[in-house]
Amino acid sequence: MAKLGMPNVIISFKEAGIAAIERSKRGIVFLVLEEEEAVITQLTTEPEEGEEVIQNPFVVYTTDDIPSGLSENNKDYITKCLLGYVTAPYRVKVYLQATGKSGADKWQDSLKAIAAERWDYLAIPGIEEEQLETVGTWIKTNRENKYKKVKAVLPGYVGDFEGIINFSNKTIKTATKEYTPSEYTARIAGLIAGTPMTISATYAPLSEVIDCDKYDLDENDEKVNNGEFFIWFDGTKYKMSRAVNSLTTTTEGKQEGYQTIKIVDIMDMIYDDVRTTAQDSYIGKYANTYDNKCLLITAILGYLKELENEGLLQKNYSTVELDTETIKNYQLQNGLYTKEELADMSDDEINQLDTKKKVFLKGKIKIIDAMEDIELPFDI
Incomplete structure (x- = not known):
């Protein structure tokens, strides 16, 4: 007997001939943040006077929506994400994970919790090196096997994949704080999400940055060719490099265009919009x-x-x-x-x-x- 399974909408892109409705809102960032369990319990059940009970995850549109009970670091990550670029991100979704977990699978439960949500870019400001591969593999599995075109900004991770943005700076300083690369992924995810699809995040200025690790022009070129996205100093201001993702190994049907954050964003939008409309308005109807x-x-x-x-x-x-x-x-x-x-x-x-x-x-x-x-x- 033939196996029917669930109805399918399969859309693929090949650069030699791209195969592919209501336009969706893009630019949603998901931040997974660590917070004390007592704080999470209080925010989600009995918040302080004057504050509403929040869900986990919760949505932030402006800084007014940031719960006052969060740690100062977490407030800062959300605020940095909201800076965006030409615009702020369309919205920022936040999932709070209780502190205390460790190991390569530290974020697995949080990833399961956000899997069904609609979002474009993921950042985990507390992620450590041993957890990068697990999160990177999860992104790849979602994009290739689960019809979910999500992307992640990961610090110093050579993902060699269009769904991974390798943010490769070693140090980032603002007037008030020095950040690790992991911590600053929230800012970079917000910057990409706040970039209109008609332009790219290439050379987007970061006015808050006053110092970062610096390289000469040849080294900068090499970093871009290695699939790195980073802040650099042009002699006057700090700004982003060429807006590329981590894909460096091109194959037939997946050429140079797949290395560009802007082009992948547009492909993902078309994929999501056509698939969703087909499911909602055509399949079975x-x-x-x-x-x-x-x-x-x-x-x-x-x-x-x-x-x-x-x-x-x-x-x-x-x-x-x-x-x-x-x-x-x-x-x-x-x-x-x-x-x-x-x-x-x-x-x-x-x-x-x-x-x-x-x-x-x-x-x-x-x-x-x-x-x-x-x-x-x-x-x-």
Whole structure:
């Protein structure tokens, strides 16, 4: 007996031909913070007079939403995250973990607690070196096997993966405090989340930074090529390096574009939006007829045209259509038609054949990157 399982929406991206509705709000950061268990209990059951009971996790929109009972360090991490870049993050979600745990699996229970939540970037200001691989693997598993396109900012972790941002500074100083790389991941996650998708976080200034570890230009180039995202000093101000993630090993279908934070963000948005809309508005709600497949194509194309008009995709390039070759193979594999019968059919006739529960589509888009490399030779 064939195994049906749950209905699926499988969307994949290949740089040679990207295959891919209501636009979702992006820029949500999840912070996992350690706090004394007594404080967590008080905040979630019997807060101080004048404060409301909070949930765990809870949501912060502005500094006014930060519970006063939190430790000063945790208040600071949330405040730094809210600094953002062009804008503040759309929202910051916070999960409080009781202090006292250790080891490589220290954050596992917290990761399980936030797994079903909707968010874009994760930062854990208390994470230590022995826990990086566990968290990095969890991010990779979610992106590749659980249809959840989440990303994490991890300190000094060579993840070699588009879902991991390797924040590689060794020291960061502000006028009031010196931070470890782990502690400053909250600020970096907020900065990325506060970057509009029309631009990148490359050279985003950090006005609060007064010192950090410094390298010469060749070393900075090498760090970028190694998939590091870091603060550097240009002689006048402190700002971010080229906005790349930790992916350095490119493969067929996963080339240079996958190394760019901006492009991965746009791919993730399209993936989430099309998948969510298909689940909410199409799966189980329409007969799988040719006409209804065309309605789905029209909806996706309208969404992509919207992104073209916003400057995220190249204008007049996006396409979505029925995948004739895959439909043909489906007919052959399931014994519905012979090779000879299919050979006598036009593409339009093949596209109108019954595909049971399956809808086979293909498409292409071209994501617009930010202006980063400028060349201008002058003739004199």
